[in-house]
Amino acid sequence: MAYDFIPKSQADIQKAGVFLKEHARVYEYLHKKFNRPDPIALSRKPAEKKTIKITRAFQSVTTIQELKQALKVNEVKLSFGEGSRGGRGVANKGGQFELDLTKDLDTWWEDETDYKSKHSKKIIDEMSSMYGWAKSKKFDVNNEGGLNQKRPLIFTTQPFIGTAGDQNIGKTVTDITVTSDKGPVYLSLKATGTVTFFNAGVTKYLIADEMRNHGTIKNKQGLMLLKMLGLKPKKLADVFNSYGGKQERSEENVFSKMEKEKFIKFLKSGIGYGYHYVHAKNPNEIHHFKMTREFMNKLANPVSAIAYYGGKKSAGKRVDIDIDTPYITLKINIRNKQGGVYPSHIMCDYTFKKYK
Structure with a gap:
């Protein structure tokens, strides 16, 4: 697994040059809703980059289904996971x-x-x-x-x-x-x-x-x-x-x-x-x-x-x-x-x- 890209802003996602608008939209939604600067982990690998790992800290307050309904994403896949973030x-x-x-x-x-x-x-x-x-x-x-x-x-x-x-x-x-x-x-x-x-x-x-x-x-x-x-x-x-x-x-x-x-x-x-x-x-x-x-x-x-x-x-x-x-x-x-x-x-x- 190589979910080692932990963006701290929409700009970080855009600068990477390999992600979609939906990646930035998911980041911004989670950042604003939960007031956390690092809500997702991403991978630059072609086979993995469409999957967004959402920190498991949110599992106690939401579900993947609820997030899918709120975000209405079509091009990316949402799942809980920490990726390679420290700790x-x-x-x-x-x-x-x-x-x-x-x-x-x-x-x-x-x-x-x-x-x-x-x-x-x-x-x-x-x-x-x-x-x-x-x-x-x-x-x-x-x-x-x-x-x-x-x-x-x-x-x-x-x-x-x-x-x-x-x-x-x-x-x-x-x-x-x-x-x-x-x-x-x-x-x-x-x-x-x-x-x-x-x-x-x-x-x-x-x-x-x-x-x-x-x-x-x-x-x-x-x-x-x-x-x-x-x-x-x-x-x-x-x-x-x-x-x-x-x-x-x-x-x-x-x-x-x-x-x-x-x-x-x-x-x-x-x-x-x-x-x-x-x-x-x-x-x-x-x-x-x-x-x-x-x-x-x-x-x-x-x-x-x-x-x-x-x-x-x-x-x-x-x-x-x-x-x-x-x-x-x-x-x-x-x-x-x-x-x-x-x-x-x-x-x-x-x-x-x-x-x-």
Whole structure:
């Protein structure tokens, strides 16, 4: 399979020079409907190029038949699939977890026994005790994971993820919303050991032309972001400017250089509260709890930070920061996710050390 072309715009499809107008129309429809920049994967191979692989993340909110009816395409074939996009195995696990738990919540409410997961009944019973579901007259389950709502970087007096205001983000991060007589409960699902708090674009702030032409970052927002993280603008630019030659690499303890008060607020905006966290660390180990403001504050409590310019384990076009806290280990990375050289995203992955 060679579905390795992941367009980020209609222009990308047109520039490729081998695709039809229907390819661009399908992209634009999915992009607008689901607010996702990479909804499809394509192949340039003649035998495959008429097939459009639509990300499986949408399986929870639509069907191929519904899409065919809406788009009325004749020259292309639609099917679900991730193609060669990065991390597709993780995406598939997450999507399947959402589908299974959605069905199991309905199974629980209908007092049936045919659960998709052997762990579901125990977990749902425990959530029911917390939220009073068993006594409710209403119980609606809505799978919303495929909507993939954006949480971009924003800047006020400092950087934030998604919002600088109240970090009650349940409506934004929900994968499954369960509504009972007592109101909605927002379930945020994670399906692997290492998962992501946030994943935000940085091309407008860590600008490639500034690094190429000036050897540093010059814009206000980019400098604000790097200062908060304790990173040196010139050293960061050197990493990306040196790619393809002798790779610039160095390790630095940046904990004392970080603007800790701002960084803690930044982390809180990425973690948020107001949702129920369900983490399938592996098929036989599932944790769940209310993400309260109190627990958010406990998670956003860094005690050390080491930066790796040019990558930690091997040389690469990236800057990593390993951050330790009493409850979680965080890894912030600044890199290009789209096949280029200069950074496109800042991501924060984490693993739990303890849940209580």
